[in-house]
Amino acid sequence: MSINLAQLKLSQQQLAEQVSLVDNFNPTIKLIGGTDVGFEQDGTVTRAAIVTLTYPDFAVVEYHIARLETSFPYIPGYLSFREYPALLNAWQQLKQKPDLLLVDGQGVAHPRRLGIASHLGLLLDMPTIGVAKSKLCGQYEVQPKLAGKVTPLLDKQEQIGWVLQSKNNCNPLFISAGHKISQISALHWVKQCLRGYRLPEPTRWADAIASNKPLFRKFNHAK
């Protein structure tokens, strides 16, 4: 396949104009979702996992795994084009849609303000939050690795997200609004989902499911 990056860049810029940084959802959340994407067989197969958990108890309600042939390479700044097809597939299998979705990757903390969380939020018309394990762009003041520390992630004069120390002695998380949510609410909800681990529960479960980690194995064995 041939890839026209200039075209994709334009597409991102146009879509970014439609992203809403206004809370446009019912803040009384009953279900919260998480996503994670992995790859198999040298990257030829994309595996996307989506989980729905109850809130605030975080009991697993439903999860789905979609396996699709990988159709796009990894290019920094264009991650969503590689991962959203599999995520859409997994989403369509959900019987109960969550009220809010935590997506692994950036929201508007992106060079063109359209990270995968924002892109997916637009495609699904859902409130989303970007929860990334590393930085794509922006600057911030390095903080002591004490749980709870938060500092703004800046690009020039603009705040594009937050750097959150979710747990002691761990690398921080990069939180940003995805779609239909404000920056301050994005930070708020991620904090509400922390239970002593570096990753918020929806992301932690999606990660465990996508990679068949011990947390997920125990869950399967228990039922």
Add this chain to the structure above:
DNA sequence: GCGACAG
């Protein structure tokens, strides 16, 4: 030209 660069 050089370094940075979600997953």
Add this chain to the structure above:
DNA sequence: ATCTTGTCGC
């Protein structure tokens, strides 16, 4: 992202 055991530190 993925291939992979033990090991060090809190």
